[in-house]
Amino acid sequence: MENIEFQLKFKYTYNDILPDIRIYVDDDLKMVTQNEEHCRFWHECDFNDHVLRIERTGKTNRCPEQTVELKQVIVDGIDIRNIVWINSYNENYWPEPWATQQREAGEDLEKYTEAELVFGHNCTWRLPFTSPFYNYVMGWMLNV
Amino acid sequence: MYDINKVLPKIRTVSDKYILSLKDKWFQDTHAHITWKEYVPQAQEWFLGSKLVDLHGTGHFPYVDVTCGNTQFIESFVLKYGWDGFQILNGEYAYYGLMGKHGVELEDLEPNKPMIVTLPDFITGGIRWEWNELLRIAEDRNINLHLDFAWTIMARDIAIDLTHPRIQSFGISMTKLSLNWNRVGLRWSRQRTMDGITILNHYYKSDINTNLFSCGSFLMNHIDRDYGWNTYGALNKDICEKLNLKQTKFVHCVHNPKQDNTGLHCITPLLLEEHV
Numbered sequence: 001m002e003n004i005e006f007q008l009k010f011k012y013t014y015n016d017i018l019p020d021i022r023i024y025v026d027d028d029l030k031m032v033t034q035n036e037e038h039c040r041f042w043h044e045c046d047f048n049d050h051v052l053r054i055e056r057t058g059k060t061n062r063c064p065e066q067t068v069e070l071k072q073v074i075v076d077g078i079d080i081r082n083i084v085w086i087n088s089y090n091e092n093y094w095p096e097p098w099a100t101q102q103r104e105a106g107e108d109l110e111k112y113t114e115a116e117l118v119f120g121h122n123c124t125w126r127l128p129f130t131s132p133f134y135n136y137v138m139g140w141m142l143n144v
Numbered sequence: 145m146y147d148i149n150k151v152l153p154k155i156r157t158v159s160d161k162y163i164l165s166l167k168d169k170w171f172q173d174t175h176a177h178i179t180w181k182e183y184v185p186q187a188q189e190w191f192l193g194s195k196l197v198d199l200h201g202t203g204h205f206p207y208v209d210v211t212c213g214n215t216q217f218i219e220s221f222v223l224k225y226g227w228d229g230f231q232i233l234n235g236e237y238a239y240y241g242l243m244g245k246h247g248v249e250l251e252d253l254e255p256n257k258p259m260i261v262t263l264p265d266f267i268t269g270g271i272r273w274e275w276n277e278l279l280r281i282a283e284d285r286n287i288n289l290h291l292d293f294a295w296t297i298m299a300r301d302i303a304i305d306l307t308h309p310r311i312q313s314f315g316i317s318m319t320k321l322s323l324n325w326n327r328v329g330l331r332w333s334r335q336r337t338m339d340g341i342t343i344l345n346h347y348y349k350s351d352i353n354t355n356l357f358s359c360g361s362f363l364m365n366h367i368d369r370d371y372g373w374n375t376y377g378a379l380n381k382d383i384c385e386k387l388n389l390k391q392t393k394f395v396h397c398v399h400n401p402k403q404d405n406t407g408l409h410c411i412t413p414l415l416l417e418e419h420v
Contacts, residue, residue: 002335077224078338134338138346 001046004133006030008039008054009072017063019119024053034058045131054125061095068119076133083140088127090116146383150413151400155266158298158372158396158412159322160419166366167325175362180348183357184208187330190364191316196300196373199293201307205314205332209345212356213327214294215239217315218260220331220340221290231259233278235267237292250274255285258312262292264299269392269399269408271302282310290314294329297321298372299393318363321371328360372396376415383414 012019018034025043033039052073059066073084090113094102102109119125130136178186187210192202211217218239221230231254232240234247253259259282265272272278282289291314296302298320306314317329331341344352368374372395383398384391389409390399396415397408 076337132336134336134342137338138343 001044002132003042003044004076004131005040005042005074006052007072007074008070009074010037010039011069011071012037012067013069014066015063017060017066018058019056019066019068020058021068022055022057024051024055026050026053045133047131049128049130052127052129054119056119056125057122059095059120059122070117070119070125073127075129076137078133078137080137083129083137084117084127085115087115087129087140088117088125089114090119091124091126093122093124095121146386146414146418148387150417151387151389151398151409151411152413153407153409155397155408155410156412157320157322157324158376158415160375160416163322163367166363169366170326170359170362175358177354178358178361179354180210180345180357183361184210184330186361186364187328190369191330194296194369196302196370197296198303199296199314200303200305202332204307205334207333207336209331209333209336209341210348210353210357211315211317211329211331211341212353213317213319213329214292214315215327216341217290217292217313217317217329217331220342221258221260221313224337224339225258229257231257231287233259233261233272233274235265235272236260237262237266250277250281253278253281253285253287255287258288258290260290260292262294263304264295264302264393266408269394269397270299271304271393279308279310283308286310288312295320295394298395300370300373300377300395301393318360318367321367323363326356326359326363328356328363376419379415379418380411383411383418 008023010021012035021033022029023031023039028043030041030043031039054070056068073080092111092113094109099109188208192199227245232245232247234249236247261278263272264270281287287310289311291311293314293316296316297318312335313331313333315329315331317327319327319329336342376395380391380395383389388401390401392398392408396410396412398411400409
């Protein structure tokens with residue numbers, strides 16, 4: 001087991017309705033926020049596979065000006081930007097009725113987008129990783 | 145009779161003939177190549193094998209890495225947390241002050257900011273007088289402690305309980321045995337993190353710094369872990385008795401009650417002069 005520090009930095013853009021952010025490691029809910037720019041928490045990880053997950057909700061057709069951007073991910077003191085740019089992915093929840101209209105027009109809306117850090121609509125962002133984390137970073141570095 | 149004028153405020157390591165002869169031997173003879181994998185268990189056994197220094201709870205620190213001495217232990221830590229990202233107490237190792245890092249009093253320690261503590265320290269020549277209070281504050285303020293045990297190599301009667309959950313790592317080195325010419329030590333961590341030492345030790349598995357390990361192994365084969373006190377203990381006692389000096393935990397450092405009962409004074413010149 002290791003106790004790892006996570007720091008996530010967000011930028012929020014909205015008119016008057018705040019987005020909802022829920023941050024998980026595996027199934028453990030670590031933080032719930034709407035406008036905290038710097039989220040910091042610790043998690044006990046066993047030496048196994050894990051997933052850092054951000055559920056972004058709160059976007060409706062009534063609040064078109066609402067964007068959340070994940071600016072930085074720091075794990076165990078390491079800014080893992082390059083890992084995030086390659087290994088993270090976003091599960092898209094396309095807005096209706098726009099999504100149906102697009103599909104009917106023959107557009108193929110992708111279910112997942114790699115390394116998408118600007119959450120314009122509701123989505124679930126994931127970053128799989130393994131623990132011990134230093135070993136994960138080392139392995140990633142040597143395999144790139 | 146010993147010359148009190150040779151008890152000096154400047155601390156010097158005990159570079160005696162035997163230690164110096166090992167340097168000559170290393171450079172003149174041929175030696176076995178020792179790998180990182182072979183060196184680590186040997187060095188662990190050697191460093192932790194002291195009969196005079198009791199480090200209790202080392203089993204809580206399963207991650208062991210080779211260092212180029214404790215200065216690298218410090219620098220790797222600083223690389224991780226940044227020069228402003230850690231704190232030290234007053235009366236610390238001069239290295240920090242030379243680099244513009246100043247210590248604080250116990251009550252001024254910042255929460256959540258890791259710190260390095262040198263034990264034994266250079267004022268008492270033993271465990272810092274506020275050690276137990278520091279542990280309590282570290283617990284209350286969530287301050288992780290990283291212990292610089294560089295000088296335990298020359299110490300005795302030191303007992304430290306490492307099971308305290310805020311103690312995250314500690315480092316020991318051979319350097320203070322007057323082995324500056326081959327600075328080698330180990331770092332023990334409760335949890336391994338990515339930093340300079342971790343990266344280097346990953347690469348040490350190949351043929352990198354093999355000379356460091358080979359020489360470290362050679363020195364450990366020829367020097368008893370408690371060499372300082374075992375060699376100079378009786379002389380230290382005699383010098384202190386004759387000159388009315390007060391012993392410290394260090395074999396080469398004393399207190400001189402006539403001058404200053406808080407600062408350390410060095411008896412290395414007398415040890416080297418009188419040792420047969």
